[in-house]
Amino acid sequence: MLNNKKILYSGMQATGNLTLGNYLGALKNWVNVNQEYESLFGIMDLHSLTVRQDPTQFRQKARSLYILYVASGLDPEKNCIYFQSHVSGHAELSWILSCFTYMGELNRMTQFKDKASKHADNINAGLYTYPVLMAADILLYQADVVPVGEDQRQHLEITRDIATRFNGIYGDVFTIPEAYFGKRGARVMSLQDPEKKMSKSDENPNASIYLLDDTDTIIRKFKRAVTDSDTNICYSLEEKPGISNLIEIYAAVTEKTFEEVEKEFEGKGYGEFKLAVGEAVASMLKPMQNKYEQLLKEKSYIDERIKENTERAQAMAIKTLRKVQKKVGLTEKIR
Numbered sequence: 001m002l003n004n005k006k007i008l009y010s011g012m013q014a015t016g017n018l019t020l021g022n023y024l025g026a027l028k029n030w031v032n033v034n035q036e037y038e039s040l041f042g043i044m045d046l047h048s049l050t051v052r053q054d055p056t057q058f059r060q061k062a063r064s065l066y067i068l069y070v071a072s073g074l075d076p077e078k079n080c081i082y083f084q085s086h087v088s089g090h091a092e093l094s095w096i097l098s099c100f101t102y103m104g105e106l107n108r109m110t111q112f113k114d115k116a117s118k119h120a121d122n123i124n125a126g127l128y129t130y131p132v133l134m135a136a137d138i139l140l141y142q143a144d145v146v147p148v149g150e151d152q153r154q155h156l157e158i159t160r161d162i163a164t165r166f167n168g169i170y171g172d173v174f175t176i177p178e179a180y181f182g183k184r185g186a187r188v189m190s191l192q193d194p195e196k197k198m199s200k201s202d203e204n205p206n207a208s209i210y211l212l213d214d215t216d217t218i219i220r221k222f223k224r225a226v227t228d229s230d231t232n233i234c235y236s237l238e239e240k241p242g243i244s245n246l247i248e249i250y251a252a253v254t255e256k257t258f259e260e261v262e263k264e265f266e267g268k269g270y271g272e273f274k275l276a277v278g279e280a281v282a283s284m285l286k287p288m289q290n291k292y293e294q295l296l297k298e299k300s301y302i303d304e305r306i307k308e309n310t311e312r313a314q315a316m317a318i319k320t321l322r323k324v325q326k327k328v329g330l331t332e333k334i335r
């Protein structure tokens with residue numbers, strides 16, 4: 001609790017361009033619920049280092065992500081939006097927690113297996129201990145709730161396990177966080193392979209809708225989306241994964257139920273449906289894109305918010321870190 005409000009924590013890696021999956025699975029929920037909580041949103045730039053980054057592009061991507069958070073509707077004067085690497089407590093707590101995490105637990109992480117198979121030439125230790133750093137992000141701020149997409153479920157579970165284990169030894173040090181998944185859009189699939197999640201690191205640009213894609217590009221990508229050879233627009237994950245994904249997206253954007261969507265397009269063809277999905281997504285993204293362009297010009301406003309928010313995050317982080325250091329018996333610094 002802070003200021004009588006529960007604490008919400010979430011973030012995204014500063015890698016690649018944000019996709020519709022990131023928006024519907026995470027960002028949109030953050031915008032919907034942030035005001036009910038004392039909210040913190042990190043730009044997870046340390047996590048991004050598990051993949052080789054070009055330094056100049058990486059810096060730009062991280063800053064662009066900050067601006068996208070704000071353009072999506074997260075007010076940086078009400079929410080603590082900051083860069084993970086600016087608060088050294090993340091890395092410090094991560095080391096301590098790694099000594100309370102078992103290799104057997106990390107071996108079970110499906111994201112590690114997935115990423116390791118995609119980057120066979122660079123299976124680094126950071127990729128392996130990634131969930132420990134994520135646990136540190138969350139526990140450092142005593143978060144009560146963590147809104148994420150479905151793919152992060154396992155990482156939230158390991159965070160809770162680490163916190164429970166630590167509390168079991170040292171008393172109530174950490175708040176045990178709850179995951180929060182939105183009702184719709186928690187798992188948006190690739191437009192080119194509906195068995196795979198839409199991912200910002202996908203090499204095929206037609207597989208993902210990027211938040212900064214223009215209207216024509218969005219409509220073109222939806223038109224090309226892989227579907228089946230049937231003609232009925234009805235939800236069935238097993239038999240019609242492509243169409244089901246489009247129904248899911250359309251329902252999330254228009255806030256309709258699957259049944260309402262099926263009814264709306266009864267007797268209509270896939271072409272017409274795909275166009276409607278494209279148009280709905282494009283018009284949802286337009287205001288955010290305009291705001292993004294405007295914010296790009298407001299450099300000093302953004303810099304000022306970054307500075308203030310980093311200080312706030314640091315002040316919160318240091319409290320937990322000191323407590324943990326003391327509990328495990330590290331010698332106190334002489335001040």
Ligand code: ATP
Pocket residue numbers: 011012013014015016019021022023024025026147148149150151152185186187188189197198199200201202
């Ligand atoms: P990468 O491709 O680099 O692994 P990503 O697209 O999976 O990245 P993350 O930074 O790992 O994105 O995730 C940011 C947030 O977006 C997380 O809460 C995650 O659960 C959510 N998210 C990512 N992809 C999807 C998706 N396809 N559907 C729903 N939510 C998603």
Ligand code: LTN
Pocket residue numbers: 009010011012013044047133134137138146148152155
């Ligand atoms: N692993 C997350 C990003 C992330 C995160 C966090 C999300 C890093 N630290 C803390 C919530 C809370 C992902 O979305 N890939």
